[in-house]
Amino acid sequence: MKTKYVLPRRRTSPLIWLVAVLCTVIAIAVIIAGIIVFVGYIVIRPKVPFISVIYTHLDVFDFDQAGILTTQVTIQTKWENDNARAHASFYDAGFVLSLHGMEIAKLVADPFDVSKNSSVELGYTVASSSIPLNPELMMLVDMSLKRDLVTFELRGNARTQWRVGILGSVKFWLHLNCQLHFTRSTMNGSSTHCSTKSK
Numbered sequence: 001m002k003t004k005y006v007l008p009r010r011r012t013s014p015l016i017w018l019v020a021v022l023c024t025v026i027a028i029a030v031i032i033a034g035i036i037v038f039v040g041y042i043v044i045r046p047k048v049p050f051i052s053v054i055y056t057h058l059d060v061f062d063f064d065q066a067g068i069l070t071t072q073v074t075i076q077t078k079w080e081n082d083n084a085r086a087h088a089s090f091y092d093a094g095f096v097l098s099l100h101g102m103e104i105a106k107l108v109a110d111p112f113d114v115s116k117n118s119s120v121e122l123g124y125t126v127a128s129s130s131i132p133l134n135p136e137l138m139m140l141v142d143m144s145l146k147r148d149l150v151t152f153e154l155r156g157n158a159r160t161q162w163r164v165g166i167l168g169s170v171k172f173w174l175h176l177n178c179q180l181h182f183t184r185s186t187m188n189g190s191s192t193h194c195s196t197k198s199k
Helices: 014-044 135-147
Strands: 050-063 068-081 088-099 102-109 112-114 118-132 150-163 169-183
Touching: 050 118, 050 135, 050 150, 050 169, 068 088, 068 102, 068 112, 068 150, 102 118, 102 150, 112 118, 135 150
Parallel strands: none
Antiparallel strands: 050 068, 068 118, 088 102, 088 112, 088 150, 150 169
C-alpha cells in the first residue's frame, strides 16, 4: 500500500495582504470621489464662460489709386460668465483683425475677472493708416468695393479659469473665429452673431 504525502499549504505573505487591502481602499476612494464629482456636476451644472462680438462698425475705409488703404473699425465684445456660483477669470487674450489674409491689428486684453452670473464689455477702435497693398490685395479690395461688401476676419484665442465648489479649478481655451461683413455705402456691420460659445 502506497503512502500519499500531502504538501503543507504555503501561507500568504502579510505583505501581499497589505497590498491587497491598500488597493481595495484606493479603489473605493476613487469610486466615492467619482460619485461626488458627478453629483456635484449635476447639482452645480458649471458653464464655460464665453466671448461674443456684439457690435461692429466700419468707421473709415479709404482706398486710393496708389494702393494705399486707410481704415478704422470699431468692435464691441462681451465677456460672459453664466455661472451663478463661481467667479471667472479671462487671460492670455489675443485676436488678430485681418483683411484678405493681411494683418491689420492685434487686439489684446489684460487679465480680468467677471463676477458670478455677470458680464463685462470691452470696446476696441482699430485704426490703421497708410497701408500699402500689393497688386493682389489691390485687386481683392477693388472687387470688394465694387460689390459694396468689405469683409474682415477676426480670429484668436483666450483662456478662462473658474472654480466651481468641490469640482475645483477648471480651465478652458476659448477660440474666436469671426467674419465681419460691412457694406461700405452704409458702414454698417453684419448682424451675424459671433461667439466662442458652442452651438
